[in-house]
Amino acid sequence: MHARTIDSLALDSYQRAARVVLANHLITRTYPDRIALPLIRRWATELREDLAELFGYRLEVTETTARLFPVLDKLDAGRPARTTADRLFDRRRYAxxxxxxxxxxxxxxxxxxxxxxxxxxxxxxxVDGLDLAADRAGDRDAFVDAVGWLAARGAVTLADGDAGGWASDPEAGEALYDIDRSVVFALFRPPRALQHLQSVTGLLGEEAGGGDTRSPALALASRAVRRALVEQPVVYADDLAEPHRSLLAQEKLVQEVEQVTGLKAERRAEGVALIDSSGRLSDVRFPGTGTLAQVALLLAGEIADLVLDLDNPVARIPRPEKPLADLAEQLDSAIPMTTVFAPLADSMDIFATEEDSEFDEPEEPEIPVYPFIESAWIRDTVKMLAARYGATFAAQWQADVPGLTTEVVGLLERLQLIERIDTGASGTPPPPHDLGSGLLIFPALARYRGAIVTIRTRAETELFISPTDIGAGADPVSAAHATAADPAVDHTELVATEKGSGN
Structure with missing residues (x-):
């Protein structure tokens, strides 16, 4: 592993390069910023070999792009594409x-x-069920969102005109784009020919990611655990089967990931989390600024206090199973089967298990139970926080506490601190924008208990929030809105900060 031999003065630069490529997978002259590609190119050889050895990833670097081809061990619906306005892509936009x-x-x-x-x-x-009609505003908006996603990554660059003008009126507006063909070709490079796949599960596994399929099973399992450490906010031991659970407990394996990424591992009895204080690897920074992040931190603290109250113990239930097949079946139902080349179609079933002579038959693991909190308590608690601190919230959330509750719960779920469940539907996950029956609380949430709350008051003459306040965690959007709306009164802002890690 090259990271062990790099001089200590240059190691920080190498680790920053590793974090950038692991976080973005595609790096261009302008994406995610203008300094990323030169940094990756400097360490291209070392990164290529280390990422292949530790994770089974393949890295291709050219003069204009760097493209990481990761290995997908499971389907994950938690990291969807987003528009430039941070709205989630729907099926039409993906198409x-x-x-x-x-x-x-x-x-x-x-x-x-x-x-x-x-x-x-x-x-x-x-494609059955899909069309793009330029005379429909909804279709135009969805199409412009897809083009905007490509423009953000440098595949196309606006040379003249305005996409928004075309979306408003295609007869009057127009936009001209320069095409960067190297970025276009780097973006769409599936590990296998899609015309040979009858199921999305054919894209999963290290064989699809270009790893060495001749490696022993222990090496494959080690790479899978390292991948989980850099791809998931928290890796819980209870979520892993043997031998992955034993590998997670090995200090050497975790230290290898620390050395490559520069992150520090936080070990608990329940699992391991890599702490990213740089913010260059995480797609969601938490704790953070803004109303959603601040309320999420406060809600996490309230939940932790409730769960840790020995005088009033909460109910504990096992985690309902979420079979991978459900999501796979939904995705497979959207495959246009007329495009599948039947003679070479692969009907591989990744759910089938194989005998593995390298590992003993694992013992039946004990089914863990987790604290369960009903949705009504969550809604009441957010209402209480809104009543107490609502004057400091962004105007959008002051008027929509139910919507705030949904978004905050969604944020905590993305961080793998909680999980929404529906106990009345055989463990079926609740639909989007629904809290379901309640929340399962995972151990990592305890590290956010005891948040420190500060209410800052600005005088009526202070029109704009100061840069130091923004750095300390204030929400500049909501603060500026409140001042402009009512300049005759003092204004307050909420700053919630993490007290420290729980044990």
Missing amino acids: YLALALAALGRAGDQITLSELADQVAAYTER
Whole structure:
């Protein structure tokens, strides 16, 4: 492993490069910023070999792009694509994005937005249930969101015009884009030919990721555990089967990941979490600024106090199973089977287990139980926080406490601190924007108990929040809105900070 031999003065630079490529998978001249690609190119050889050895990942670096091809061990719906306005992609936007990539791959050096829309519209005629009609505002908005996603990553660059103008009125507005073909080709590089797959599960596993399939099973399991450490907020031992659970407990394996990434591992009896104080590896920084992050931290503290109250113990229940097949079946139902090349189609079933001579038959693990809190308590607690600190919230959330509750719970679930369940539907996950029957509370949430709350008051003459306050955690958007709306009164802002890690 090269990270062990790099000089201590240069190790920080190498670790920053590793965090950038693990966080973004695609690096271009402008994405995620202009200094990322030169940094990756400096350490290309070392990164390529270390990432392959430790994680089974493949890294390709050119003059204009760096592309990491990760290994997917499971389907994960928790990291969806987002628009430039931070809205989640729906199925239509994903479809337009894929078809736009196909059209750009056949285009020249430039293309207008209307020409690209016409090509995508022609492709949609070959997909049942999908179309792109330029006379429908909803279709235009979805298409512009897909193009905006590509523009953010440098696949296309606006040369003239305005995409928003075309979305408002395609007869009057237009946009011209330069195409960066190297980025287009780097974006869509599936590990296997999609026309040979009958199921999305064919993309899972180290074989699909380009790893060494001749490696012993122990090496494959070790790489899977290292991947979990850098891809998940928390790796709980109870979620792992043997031999992965035993490997997670090995200090050497965790130290290897620490040395490559520069992160520090926080070990508990329940599992391991890599703490990223740099913010360059995490897609969600927590604790953070803004109303959602601040309320989430306060809610986490209230939940921890409730769970740790020995005088009033909460109910504990086992975690309902969430079979991978459910999500796989939903994705497979959207595959246009007419495009599958039947003679070479792969009907691999990744749910089938194989005999593995390297490991003994594992003992039946004890089923863990977790604290369970009903949805009514969660709603009441957020209402209490809103009544106490609501004047400091962004205006959007002051008027929508139910919506705030849903978003805050969603944030905590993305961080793997809680899980929404529906006890009345055989453990079936609740639908989006629904709290279900309640929440299962995971051990890592205890580290956020005892949040320190500070209410800062600004005088009526203080029109703008100071940069030091922003750095300390204030919400500049809500603060500026409140001041402009009512300049005749003093204004307050909420700053909730983490007290420290719980044991």
